[in-house]
Amino acid sequence: MIEYLPLKKITEKYASEIHEAVNRVVDSGWYLQGREVEAFEQEFSQYLGVPHCVSCGNGLDALTLIIRAFKAMGIMQEGDEIIVPANTYIASILSITENGLIPILVEPEEDTYEIDSSLIEQHITARTKAIMIVHLYGRNAYTPKIGELCNKYNLKLIEDCAQAHGLRRVQGSKVQGGVYQAYSFYPTKNLGALGDAGTVATDDKELADKVRALGNYGSGKKYVFDYQGRNSRIDEIQAAVLRVKLQHLDEDNAIRRKIADYYYQNISNPHVRLPKYTEENVYHVFPVAIDNRDAAQVCLKEQGIETLIHYPIPPHRQKCWQDSAMESYINEKMHLPITDRMAQQELSLPLSQVLTFDDVEYIVEKVNGIM
Numbered sequence: 112m113i114e115y116l117p118l119k120k121i122t123e124k125y126a127s128e129i130h131e132a133v134n135r136v137v138d139s140g141w142y143l144q145g146r147e148v149e150a151f152e153q154e155f156s157q158y159l160g161v162p163h164c165v166s167c168g169n170g171l172d173a174l175t176l177i178i179r180a181f182k183a184m185g186i187m188q189e190g191d192e193i194i195v196p197a198n199t200y201i202a203s204i205l206s207i208t209e210n211g212l213i214p215i216l217v218e219p220e221e222d223t224y225e226i227d228s229s230l231i232e233q234h235i236t237a238r239t240k241a242i243m244i245v246h247l248y249g250r251n252a253y254t255p256k257i258g259e260l261c262n263k264y265n266l267k268l269i270e271d272c273a274q275a276h277g278l279r280r281v282q283g284s285k286v287q288g289g290v291y292q293a294y295s296f297y298p299t300k301n302l303g304a305l306g307d308a309g310t311v312a313t314d315d316k317e318l319a320d321k322v323r324a325l326g327n328y329g330s331g332k333k334y335v336f337d338y339q340g341r342n343s344r345i346d347e348i349q350a351a352v353l354r355v356k357l358q359h360l361d362e363d364n365a366i367r368r369k370i371a372d373y374y375y376q377n378i379s380n381p382h383v384r385l386p387k388y389t390e391e392n393v394y395h396v397f398p399v400a401i402d403n404r405d406a407a408q409v410c411l412k413e414q415g416i417e418t419l420i421h422y423p424i425p426p427h428r429q430k431c432w433q434d435s436a437m438e439s440y441i442n443e444k445m446h447l448p449i450t451d452r453m454a455q456q457e458l459s460l461p462l463s464q465v466l467t468f469d470d471v472e473y474i475v476e477k478v479n480g481i482m
């Protein structure tokens with residue numbers, strides 16, 4: 112069986128460095144808020160070219176803490192609206208609703224899977240405070256149009272970068288409101304820890320300080336609590352592992368790109384629609400659209416190829432909003448035909464830095480055989 116994402120092999124690729132890093136922490140006697148976290152924050156900040164990185168427990172916390180910090184700064188309040196793509200992973204939306212803000216779902220473009228910039232402006236109201244873009248599947252979701260709208264309506268641009276480690280976008284865009292990025296280091300991400308971890312990256316010193324305090328029980332100074340915060344941290348062990356893997360991120364992303372290029376050049380089945388090609392892509396997921404998706408998935412499985420679906424039930428059709436304050440804003444009656452269609456047609460092909468070219472050739476051959 113060709114596994115969709117063989118995590119064991121991914122860890123084994125850098126096993127000796129990872130073991131050395133883990134042992135270093137075990138032997139140090141210091142397990143939280145120490146040198147490894149500090150060093151990782153510096154190294155990741157340098158890698159991104161964004162001045163402040165504040166680590167936290169996971170990607171959902173990173174997003175949630177950005178919005179909480181905006182609330183603490185008086186920039187947002189409960190009942191305000193944030194525009195977000197309708198086809199994102201649920202965490203993007205939960206970070207908004209958890210803060211008592213309202214997610215305004217906007218349809219993606221069919222060929223890029225990213226939020227459709229041309230549909231955003233009609234959803235902007237006096238209560239809109241931010242546009243949250245999600246660099247879904249590793250593609251760049253930012254467009255100059257989005258930057259223009261942020262500047263014109265004085266909106267914050269929040270970026271869900273959980274699927275986009277190594278995507279070089281920041282230099283290219285100039286949004287006056289600043290850079291607010293949330294990263295997840297969940298094990299399956301392009302830069303993955305061996306457990307949960309996340310980071311906020313920003314050029315806004317005030318927000319960085321607030322996020323740090325909010326993730327530390329609301330305390331900026333020992334035993335002084337300015338906010339009702341939470342506890343959200345990266346372990347020293349995870350930070351040490353991430354420092355190793357960060358050094359190999361570009362190299363791993365280059366392998367992903369090579370595999371994706373091969374898919375683009377060799378998948379020629381008219382039933383299998385490939386996403387629009389873009390230079391800026393770290394290929395977290397390689398999505399294709401197939402009318403008869405479920406049958407295709409079974410057929411590939413029978414031939415030894417494991418695929419996944421990102422995501423089978425779109426957020427607006429989930430039960431979690433029922434009987435909540437959010438039900439009137441997000442519910443299954445929403446007219447989101449593109450999002451619905453994607454949930455029925457999307458299939459993610461195996462793609463990782465440890466997939467062999469023999470496997471890639473085999474996958475292409477079988478995908479081209481789908482009827």
Ligand SMILES: *Cc1c(COP(=O)(O)O)cnc(C)c1O
Pocket residue numbers: 169170171172199200202203245247271273274295296297307308309
């Ligand atoms: C993984 C993911 C998250 C959440 O990250 P966790 O670390 O699992 O909390 C948020 N948004 C997107 C788009 C993701 O893929």
